[in-house]
Amino acid sequence: METIDVKTTTRSEMIDITSLVRAAVRRSGVSDGLVCVFCPHTTAGVAIQENSDPQVKSDMVRHLGLLVPREAGSERPDQNSDAHIKGSVIGQSVTLIVEGGRPQLGNWQAVFFCEFDGPRDRRVLLRVLAG
Amino acid sequence: METIDVKTTTRSEMIDITSLVRAAVRRSGVSDGLVCVFCPHTTAGVAIQENSDPQVKSDMVRHLGLLVPREAGSERPDQNSDAHIKGSVIGQSVTLIVEGGRPQLGNWQAVFFCEFDGPRDRRVLLRVLAG
Amino acid sequence: METIDVKTTTRSEMIDITSLVRAAVRRSGVSDGLVCVFCPHTTAGVAIQENSDPQVKSDMVRHLGLLVPREAGSERPDQNSDAHIKGSVIGQSVTLIVEGGRPQLGNWQAVFFCEFDGPRDRRVLLRVLAG
Numbered sequence: 001m002e003t004i005d006v007k008t009t010t011r012s013e014m015i016d017i018t019s020l021v022r023a024a025v026r027r028s029g030v031s032d033g034l035v036c037v038f039c040p041h042t043t044a045g046v047a048i049q050e051n052s053d054p055q056v057k058s059d060m061v062r063h064l065g066l067l068v069p070r071e072a073g074s075e076r077p078d079q080n081s082d083a084h085i086k087g088s089v090i091g092q093s094v095t096l097i098v099e100g101g102r103p104q105l106g107n108w109q110a111v112f113f114c115e116f117d118g119p120r121d122r123r124v125l126l127r128v129l130a131g
Numbered sequence: 132m133e134t135i136d137v138k139t140t141t142r143s144e145m146i147d148i149t150s151l152v153r154a155a156v157r158r159s160g161v162s163d164g165l166v167c168v169f170c171p172h173t174t175a176g177v178a179i180q181e182n183s184d185p186q187v188k189s190d191m192v193r194h195l196g197l198l199v200p201r202e203a204g205s206e207r208p209d210q211n212s213d214a215h216i217k218g219s220v221i222g223q224s225v226t227l228i229v230e231g232g233r234p235q236l237g238n239w240q241a242v243f244f245c246e247f248d249g250p251r252d253r254r255v256l257l258r259v260l261a262g
Numbered sequence: 263m264e265t266i267d268v269k270t271t272t273r274s275e276m277i278d279i280t281s282l283v284r285a286a287v288r289r290s291g292v293s294d295g296l297v298c299v300f301c302p303h304t305t306a307g308v309a310i311q312e313n314s315d316p317q318v319k320s321d322m323v324r325h326l327g328l329l330v331p332r333e334a335g336s337e338r339p340d341q342n343s344d345a346h347i348k349g350s351v352i353g354q355s356v357t358l359i360v361e362g363g364r365p366q367l368g369n370w371q372a373v374f375f376c377e378f379d380g381p382r383d384r385r386v387l388l389r390v391l392a393g
Binding site: 220226 | 294295296309310311312315317318320321322325326328329351352353356357358359360361366367368369370371391393
Protein backbone atom coordinates (compact mmCIF):
# COMPACT_ATOMS: atom_id res chain seq x y z
CA MET A 1 0.00 0.00 0.00
CA GLU A 2 1.19 3.49 -0.85
CA THR A 3 0.34 6.70 1.01
CA ILE A 4 0.18 10.20 -0.46
CA ASP A 5 0.27 13.15 1.95
CA VAL A 6 -1.91 16.13 1.10
CA LYS A 7 -1.86 19.48 2.91
CA THR A 8 -4.99 21.52 2.36
CA THR A 9 -5.04 25.26 2.91
CA THR A 10 -8.69 26.33 3.02
CA ARG A 11 -12.07 24.88 4.01
CA SER A 12 -13.15 23.66 0.55
CA GLU A 13 -10.78 23.01 -2.31
CA MET A 14 -9.75 20.51 -4.95
CA ILE A 15 -6.06 19.55 -5.16
CA ASP A 16 -4.66 17.81 -8.25
CA ILE A 17 -2.82 14.64 -7.12
CA THR A 18 -2.48 13.04 -10.58
CA SER A 19 1.32 13.16 -10.71
CA LEU A 20 1.52 11.55 -7.26
CA VAL A 21 -0.88 8.79 -8.34
CA ARG A 22 1.19 8.20 -11.51
CA ALA A 23 4.38 8.01 -9.44
CA ALA A 24 2.84 5.51 -7.00
CA VAL A 25 1.71 3.29 -9.89
CA ARG A 26 5.24 3.48 -11.37
CA ARG A 27 6.81 2.51 -8.03
CA SER A 28 4.52 -0.54 -7.80
CA GLY A 29 6.17 -1.97 -10.93
CA VAL A 30 2.75 -3.18 -12.13
CA SER A 31 2.32 -2.87 -15.88
CA ASP A 32 -1.33 -3.93 -16.29
CA GLY A 33 -4.05 -4.04 -13.65
CA LEU A 34 -6.11 -1.73 -11.47
CA VAL A 35 -5.26 0.96 -8.94
CA CYS A 36 -7.60 1.86 -6.08
CA VAL A 37 -7.27 5.47 -4.87
CA PHE A 38 -8.86 5.74 -1.43
CA CYS A 39 -9.53 8.72 0.86
CA PRO A 40 -9.54 7.63 4.54
CA HIS A 41 -11.38 10.76 5.72
CA THR A 42 -15.12 11.37 6.18
CA THR A 43 -15.14 15.11 5.35
CA ALA A 44 -13.20 14.80 2.08
CA GLY A 45 -13.31 12.74 -1.10
CA VAL A 46 -11.57 11.78 -4.31
CA ALA A 47 -12.89 12.91 -7.70
CA ILE A 48 -11.84 12.79 -11.33
CA GLN A 49 -12.25 16.14 -13.01
CA GLU A 50 -10.78 18.52 -15.57
CA ASN A 51 -7.74 20.53 -14.62
CA SER A 52 -7.00 22.59 -17.72
CA ASP A 53 -9.53 25.32 -16.94
CA PRO A 54 -9.26 26.20 -13.21
CA GLN A 55 -12.80 27.63 -13.28
CA VAL A 56 -14.22 24.12 -13.47
CA LYS A 57 -12.82 23.47 -9.99
CA SER A 58 -14.03 26.79 -8.58
CA ASP A 59 -17.49 26.35 -10.14
CA MET A 60 -17.70 22.88 -8.65
CA VAL A 61 -16.62 23.89 -5.15
CA ARG A 62 -19.04 26.83 -5.21
CA HIS A 63 -22.00 24.84 -6.52
CA LEU A 64 -21.47 22.02 -3.99
CA GLY A 65 -21.61 24.75 -1.35
CA LEU A 66 -25.00 25.84 -2.70
CA LEU A 67 -26.34 22.27 -2.79
CA VAL A 68 -25.07 21.45 0.69
CA PRO A 69 -24.82 24.70 2.66
CA ARG A 70 -23.19 24.98 6.08
CA GLU A 71 -26.70 25.00 7.60
CA ALA A 72 -27.31 21.46 6.32
CA GLY A 73 -26.01 20.23 9.64
CA SER A 74 -27.85 19.98 12.90
CA GLU A 75 -26.66 21.76 16.00
CA ARG A 76 -23.73 19.38 16.36
CA PRO A 77 -20.70 20.76 18.20
CA ASP A 78 -18.55 20.28 15.07
CA GLN A 79 -21.19 21.83 12.79
CA ASN A 80 -19.54 20.18 9.79
CA SER A 81 -22.27 17.83 8.57
CA ASP A 82 -22.18 19.70 5.25
CA ALA A 83 -18.61 18.45 4.75
CA HIS A 84 -19.64 14.86 5.55
CA ILE A 85 -22.53 15.02 3.07
CA LYS A 86 -20.33 16.48 0.30
CA GLY A 87 -17.85 13.69 0.97
CA SER A 88 -20.51 11.05 0.33
CA VAL A 89 -21.81 12.83 -2.78
CA ILE A 90 -18.30 12.85 -4.30
CA GLY A 91 -17.18 9.51 -2.83
CA GLN A 92 -13.99 8.25 -1.19
CA SER A 93 -12.96 5.45 -3.52
CA VAL A 94 -11.97 5.57 -7.19
CA THR A 95 -10.60 2.65 -9.20
CA LEU A 96 -8.54 3.34 -12.33
CA ILE A 97 -7.32 0.98 -15.04
CA VAL A 98 -3.52 0.59 -15.30
CA GLU A 99 -2.06 -0.18 -18.75
CA GLY A 100 1.60 -0.01 -19.73
CA GLY A 101 2.47 1.09 -16.20
CA ARG A 102 0.20 4.15 -16.35
CA PRO A 103 -3.26 4.87 -14.94
CA GLN A 104 -5.57 5.35 -17.92
CA LEU A 105 -7.15 8.80 -17.77
CA GLY A 106 -8.90 10.73 -20.52
CA ASN A 107 -7.10 13.67 -22.13
CA TRP A 108 -8.78 16.17 -19.82
CA GLN A 109 -8.96 14.06 -16.68
CA ALA A 110 -7.00 14.57 -13.46
CA VAL A 111 -7.39 12.96 -10.03
CA PHE A 112 -8.33 15.42 -7.28
CA PHE A 113 -8.31 15.27 -3.51
CA CYS A 114 -11.48 17.13 -2.50
CA GLU A 115 -11.26 18.90 0.86
CA PHE A 116 -14.54 19.93 2.45
CA ASP A 117 -13.47 20.72 6.04
CA GLY A 118 -9.93 22.05 5.86
CA PRO A 119 -7.36 23.26 6.26
CA ARG A 120 -5.95 19.92 7.44
CA ASP A 121 -3.16 17.40 6.92
CA ARG A 122 -4.71 14.59 4.88
CA ARG A 123 -3.72 11.27 3.34
CA VAL A 124 -4.69 9.23 0.30
CA LEU A 125 -4.12 5.45 0.21
CA LEU A 126 -3.32 3.51 -2.99
CA ARG A 127 -3.08 -0.15 -3.86
CA VAL A 128 -2.12 -1.44 -7.31
CA LEU A 129 -3.25 -4.92 -8.35
CA ALA A 130 -1.71 -6.71 -11.32
CA GLY A 131 -3.86 -8.76 -13.67
CA MET B 132 -18.35 -14.10 -3.53
CA GLU B 133 -19.77 -13.32 -0.10
CA THR B 134 -23.28 -12.08 0.65
CA ILE B 135 -24.34 -9.92 3.60
CA ASP B 136 -28.05 -9.79 4.46
CA VAL B 137 -29.41 -6.45 5.62
CA LYS B 138 -32.89 -5.86 7.01
CA THR B 139 -33.97 -2.24 6.86
CA THR B 140 -36.73 -0.90 9.06
CA THR B 141 -37.77 2.47 7.63
CA ARG B 142 -37.89 4.25 4.27
CA SER B 143 -34.53 6.05 4.51
CA GLU B 144 -31.72 5.03 6.80
CA MET B 145 -28.03 4.22 6.98
CA ILE B 146 -27.00 0.90 8.54
CA ASP B 147 -23.41 0.28 9.66
CA ILE B 148 -22.16 -2.96 8.05
CA THR B 149 -18.45 -2.49 8.85
CA SER B 150 -18.15 -5.49 11.17
CA LEU B 151 -19.82 -7.72 8.55
CA VAL B 152 -17.42 -6.43 5.86
CA ARG B 153 -14.44 -7.07 8.16
CA ALA B 154 -15.68 -10.61 8.85
CA ALA B 155 -16.13 -11.35 5.13
CA VAL B 156 -12.58 -10.17 4.41
CA ARG B 157 -11.30 -12.36 7.25
CA ARG B 158 -13.15 -15.41 5.90
CA SER B 159 -11.60 -14.88 2.45
CA GLY B 160 -8.16 -15.52 3.94
CA VAL B 161 -6.72 -12.73 1.76
CA SER B 162 -4.02 -10.72 3.52
CA ASP B 163 -3.34 -8.00 0.94
CA GLY B 164 -5.52 -6.90 -1.96
CA LEU B 165 -8.80 -5.15 -2.64
CA VAL B 166 -12.39 -5.79 -1.57
CA CYS B 167 -15.35 -4.67 -3.68
CA VAL B 168 -18.53 -3.96 -1.67
CA PHE B 169 -21.48 -3.94 -4.05
CA CYS B 170 -25.17 -3.11 -3.55
CA PRO B 171 -27.34 -5.04 -6.05
CA HIS B 172 -30.36 -2.74 -5.57
CA THR B 173 -31.37 0.40 -7.51
CA THR B 174 -33.06 2.26 -4.64
CA ALA B 175 -30.20 1.88 -2.18
CA GLY B 176 -26.44 2.41 -2.09
CA VAL B 177 -23.20 1.91 -0.20
CA ALA B 178 -21.38 4.83 1.45
CA ILE B 179 -18.42 5.38 3.70
CA GLN B 180 -19.23 7.76 6.52
CA GLU B 181 -18.62 8.57 10.16
CA ASN B 182 -20.39 6.50 12.79
CA SER B 183 -19.20 8.01 16.07
CA ASP B 184 -21.71 10.87 16.08
CA PRO B 185 -25.13 9.49 15.02
CA GLN B 186 -26.24 12.99 14.01
CA VAL B 187 -24.01 12.81 10.94
CA LYS B 188 -26.19 9.98 9.64
CA SER B 189 -29.46 11.74 10.47
CA ASP B 190 -28.23 15.04 8.96
CA MET B 191 -27.22 13.19 5.81
CA VAL B 192 -30.50 11.30 5.42
CA ARG B 193 -32.48 14.49 6.04
CA HIS B 194 -30.44 16.64 3.65
CA LEU B 195 -30.61 14.04 0.86
CA GLY B 196 -34.38 14.20 1.32
CA LEU B 197 -34.27 17.97 0.78
CA LEU B 198 -32.07 17.65 -2.32
CA VAL B 199 -34.16 14.86 -3.83
CA PRO B 200 -37.70 15.18 -2.44
CA ARG B 201 -40.41 12.59 -2.99
CA GLU B 202 -41.87 14.84 -5.69
CA ALA B 203 -38.71 14.41 -7.80
CA GLY B 204 -40.43 11.51 -9.49
CA SER B 205 -42.96 11.60 -12.26
CA GLU B 206 -46.39 10.08 -11.88
CA ARG B 207 -44.93 6.57 -12.00
CA PRO B 208 -47.01 3.89 -10.24
CA ASP B 209 -44.12 3.20 -7.85
CA GLN B 210 -43.51 6.92 -7.18
CA ASN B 211 -40.02 6.13 -5.91
CA SER B 212 -37.81 7.89 -8.43
CA ASP B 213 -36.39 9.93 -5.54
CA ALA B 214 -34.96 6.70 -4.10
CA HIS B 215 -33.42 5.77 -7.46
CA ILE B 216 -31.80 9.20 -7.81
CA LYS B 217 -30.39 9.12 -4.26
CA GLY B 218 -28.99 5.67 -5.03
CA SER B 219 -27.04 7.05 -7.99
CA VAL B 220 -25.83 10.10 -6.06
CA ILE B 221 -24.40 7.84 -3.32
CA GLY B 222 -23.37 4.97 -5.61
CA GLN B 223 -23.62 1.18 -5.42
CA SER B 224 -19.97 0.14 -5.59
CA VAL B 225 -17.13 0.89 -3.16
CA THR B 226 -13.64 -0.62 -3.36
CA LEU B 227 -11.49 -0.76 -0.23
CA ILE B 228 -7.82 -1.61 0.19
CA VAL B 229 -7.08 -4.78 2.22
CA GLU B 230 -3.83 -4.89 4.19
CA GLY B 231 -2.89 -7.42 6.86
CA GLY B 232 -6.26 -9.11 6.40
CA ARG B 233 -8.21 -5.96 7.22
CA PRO B 234 -10.02 -3.40 5.07
CA GLN B 235 -8.18 -0.10 5.48
CA LEU B 236 -10.57 2.53 6.82
CA GLY B 237 -9.77 5.86 8.43
CA ASN B 238 -10.22 6.25 12.19
CA TRP B 239 -13.69 7.71 11.78
CA GLN B 240 -14.83 5.71 8.77
CA ALA B 241 -17.51 3.02 8.69
CA VAL B 242 -19.20 1.27 5.73
CA PHE B 243 -22.95 1.93 5.51
CA PHE B 244 -25.78 0.32 3.63
CA CYS B 245 -27.96 3.27 2.57
CA GLU B 246 -31.66 2.43 2.27
CA PHE B 247 -33.79 4.91 0.31
CA ASP B 248 -36.98 2.90 -0.28
CA GLY B 249 -37.41 0.61 2.70
CA PRO B 250 -38.27 -1.17 4.78
CA ARG B 251 -36.99 -4.16 2.80
CA ASP B 252 -34.82 -7.26 2.97
CA ARG B 253 -31.60 -6.31 1.19
CA ARG B 254 -28.25 -7.84 0.27
CA VAL B 255 -24.68 -6.63 -0.18
CA LEU B 256 -22.22 -8.61 -2.33
CA LEU B 257 -18.47 -8.75 -1.63
CA ARG B 258 -15.48 -10.08 -3.53
CA VAL B 259 -11.92 -9.98 -2.17
CA LEU B 260 -9.02 -10.06 -4.66
CA ALA B 261 -5.47 -10.84 -3.53
CA GLY B 262 -2.55 -8.96 -5.01
CA MET C 263 -8.15 -3.38 -21.68
CA GLU C 264 -11.40 -3.27 -23.62
CA THR C 265 -13.03 -0.20 -25.15
CA ILE C 266 -16.75 0.35 -25.73
CA ASP C 267 -17.78 3.09 -28.17
CA VAL C 268 -20.88 5.10 -27.26
CA LYS C 269 -22.58 7.65 -29.54
CA THR C 270 -24.81 10.04 -27.66
CA THR C 271 -27.57 11.96 -29.41
CA THR C 272 -28.64 14.75 -27.06
CA ARG C 273 -27.15 16.94 -24.31
CA SER C 274 -28.19 14.81 -21.31
CA GLU C 275 -29.12 11.17 -21.51
CA MET C 276 -28.49 7.73 -20.03
CA ILE C 277 -27.55 4.91 -22.41
CA ASP C 278 -27.77 1.26 -21.31
CA ILE C 279 -24.41 -0.43 -22.00
CA THR C 280 -25.05 -3.60 -19.95
CA SER C 281 -24.94 -6.01 -22.89
CA LEU C 282 -21.64 -4.49 -24.06
CA VAL C 283 -20.18 -4.83 -20.56
CA ARG C 284 -21.34 -8.46 -20.39
CA ALA C 285 -19.76 -9.16 -23.80
CA ALA C 286 -16.44 -7.59 -22.75
CA VAL C 287 -16.36 -9.72 -19.59
CA ARG C 288 -17.09 -12.83 -21.68
CA ARG C 289 -14.28 -11.98 -24.13
CA SER C 290 -11.82 -11.62 -21.22
CA GLY C 291 -12.31 -15.31 -20.42
CA VAL C 292 -12.26 -14.48 -16.69
CA SER C 293 -14.67 -16.59 -14.67
CA ASP C 294 -14.33 -15.00 -11.22
CA GLY C 295 -12.93 -11.60 -10.33
CA LEU C 296 -13.73 -7.92 -10.71
CA VAL C 297 -14.43 -5.66 -13.68
CA CYS C 298 -13.71 -1.93 -13.60
CA VAL C 299 -15.95 0.14 -15.91
CA PHE C 300 -14.34 3.54 -16.44
CA CYS C 301 -15.53 6.69 -18.22
CA PRO C 302 -12.53 8.70 -19.54
CA HIS C 303 -14.57 11.92 -19.95
CA THR C 304 -15.11 14.80 -17.51
CA THR C 305 -18.63 15.78 -18.61
CA ALA C 306 -20.08 12.28 -18.43
CA GLY C 307 -20.21 9.39 -15.97
CA VAL C 308 -21.11 5.76 -15.37
CA ALA C 309 -24.08 4.78 -13.18
CA ILE C 310 -25.96 1.67 -12.21
CA GLN C 311 -29.71 2.16 -12.43
CA GLU C 312 -32.98 0.50 -13.30
CA ASN C 313 -33.88 0.04 -16.94
CA SER C 314 -37.27 -1.66 -16.85
CA ASP C 315 -39.25 1.56 -16.36
CA PRO C 316 -37.82 4.23 -18.72
CA GLN C 317 -39.31 6.98 -16.54
CA VAL C 318 -36.64 6.32 -13.92
CA LYS C 319 -34.02 7.51 -16.43
CA SER C 320 -36.03 10.55 -17.50
CA ASP C 321 -36.82 11.49 -13.88
CA MET C 322 -33.13 11.19 -13.03
CA VAL C 323 -31.89 13.26 -15.98
CA ARG C 324 -34.53 15.94 -15.25
CA HIS C 325 -33.86 16.10 -11.52
CA LEU C 326 -30.07 16.31 -12.00
CA GLY C 327 -30.81 19.29 -14.26
CA LEU C 328 -32.74 20.94 -11.43
CA LEU C 329 -29.95 20.25 -8.89
CA VAL C 330 -27.20 21.46 -11.21
CA PRO C 331 -28.74 23.93 -13.69
CA ARG C 332 -26.90 25.31 -16.70
CA GLU C 333 -26.32 28.52 -14.71
CA ALA C 334 -24.19 26.60 -12.19
CA GLY C 335 -21.20 27.52 -14.29
CA SER C 336 -19.28 30.75 -14.30
CA GLU C 337 -18.85 32.79 -17.45
CA ARG C 338 -16.48 30.20 -18.92
CA PRO C 339 -16.32 30.12 -22.72
CA ASP C 340 -17.55 26.50 -22.71
CA GLN C 341 -20.32 27.25 -20.19
CA ASN C 342 -20.57 23.56 -19.37
CA SER C 343 -19.56 23.48 -15.72
CA ASP C 344 -22.97 21.98 -14.95
CA ALA C 345 -21.97 18.91 -16.99
CA HIS C 346 -18.66 18.63 -15.11
CA ILE C 347 -20.41 18.85 -11.73
CA LYS C 348 -23.01 16.22 -12.69
CA GLY C 349 -20.16 13.98 -13.83
CA SER C 350 -18.58 14.16 -10.38
CA VAL C 351 -21.90 13.61 -8.59
CA ILE C 352 -22.50 10.41 -10.60
CA GLY C 353 -18.85 9.34 -10.82
CA GLN C 354 -16.64 7.92 -13.59
CA SER C 355 -15.60 4.58 -12.13
CA VAL C 356 -17.72 1.57 -11.17
CA THR C 357 -16.36 -1.81 -10.09
CA LEU C 358 -18.56 -4.90 -10.46
CA ILE C 359 -18.08 -8.43 -9.14
CA VAL C 360 -17.61 -11.14 -11.81
CA GLU C 361 -18.84 -14.65 -10.98
CA GLY C 362 -19.26 -17.54 -13.42
CA GLY C 363 -18.09 -15.28 -16.25
CA ARG C 364 -20.86 -12.72 -15.65
CA PRO C 365 -20.91 -9.33 -13.93
CA GLN C 366 -23.15 -9.68 -10.88
CA LEU C 367 -26.01 -7.19 -11.13
CA GLY C 368 -29.28 -7.13 -9.23
CA ASN C 369 -32.48 -8.14 -11.04
CA TRP C 370 -33.33 -4.54 -11.84
CA GLN C 371 -29.83 -3.18 -12.39
CA ALA C 372 -28.28 -2.06 -15.67
CA VAL C 373 -25.03 -0.17 -16.36
CA PHE C 374 -25.55 3.24 -17.95
CA PHE C 375 -23.28 5.67 -19.73
CA CYS C 376 -24.47 9.08 -18.51
CA GLU C 377 -23.99 11.90 -21.01
CA PHE C 378 -24.17 15.44 -19.64
CA ASP C 379 -22.69 17.48 -22.51
CA GLY C 380 -23.60 15.70 -25.73
CA PRO C 381 -24.18 14.84 -28.40
CA ARG C 382 -20.67 13.37 -28.70
CA ASP C 383 -18.70 10.27 -29.62
CA ARG C 384 -17.67 8.74 -26.29
CA ARG C 385 -15.77 5.75 -24.96
CA VAL C 386 -15.90 3.50 -21.91
CA LEU C 387 -12.81 1.55 -20.79
CA LEU C 388 -12.99 -1.86 -19.09
CA ARG C 389 -10.48 -4.09 -17.37
CA VAL C 390 -11.31 -7.51 -15.92
CA LEU C 391 -9.13 -8.91 -13.14
CA ALA C 392 -9.24 -12.59 -12.18
CA GLY C 393 -9.07 -13.65 -8.56
